[in-house]
Amino acid sequence: METIYVGPPGTFDEEPTNYTIAENWSPVGVPNNVAGSSYVVTIPEAVFVDIPITITSLTLNAAGSLTVKDTADSAGLFIVGTLSIIPVCFDLQFRLRVTRRFR
Numbered sequence: 001m002e003t004i005y006v007g008p009p010g011t012f013d014e015e016p017t018n019y020t021i022a023e024n025w026s027p028v029g030v031p032n033n034v035a036g037s038s039y040v041v042t043i044p045e046a047v048f049v050d051i052p053i054t055i056t057s058l059t060l061n062a063a064g065s066l067t068v069k070d071t072a073d074s075a076g077l078f079i080v081g082t083l084s085i086i087p088v089c090f091d092l093q094f095r096l097r098v099t100r101r102f103r
Contacts, residue, residue: 002040003031005064009046017069019049031055052077059084 007024010017022028031039033054044061050069058080060066068076 001027001031001037002042003027003029004042005045005047007045010048010067011046012048012067012069014048015050017048017050019047019053019066020051049078050076054079055081057082057084059086061086 003025005019005024006026007018007021010019018024020030022030025031031041031053032051033039033056039055040057040059041055042059042061043064043066045063046065046067048067048069050071052074058066060083066078068078070076
């Protein structure tokens with residue numbers, strides 16, 4: 001199922017994270033492959049997630065970003081089959097930032 005994030009940009013300290021709010025997606029529902037489902041996701045904004053997620057495909061538009069957060073109970077987990085970054089003609093730098101907050 002193709003789905004796009006249509007909610008507002010999120011923040012690191014936001015709870016619940018903006019990924020987990022069903023109304024932030026079109027069509028409505030939190031994209032997460034479960035038995036019999038396959039999600040092709042587009043993210044054009046800053047999105048934060050703190051639950052385990054598996055999706056088939058992810059496209060990040062020029063202004064899009066995805067931050068996977070740890071929780072007090074578990075490490076963050078986001079599994080993607082295929083990743084696309086648009087536009088493809090720019091100076092691409094990957095930076096991994098691991099942040100753990102203990103409560």
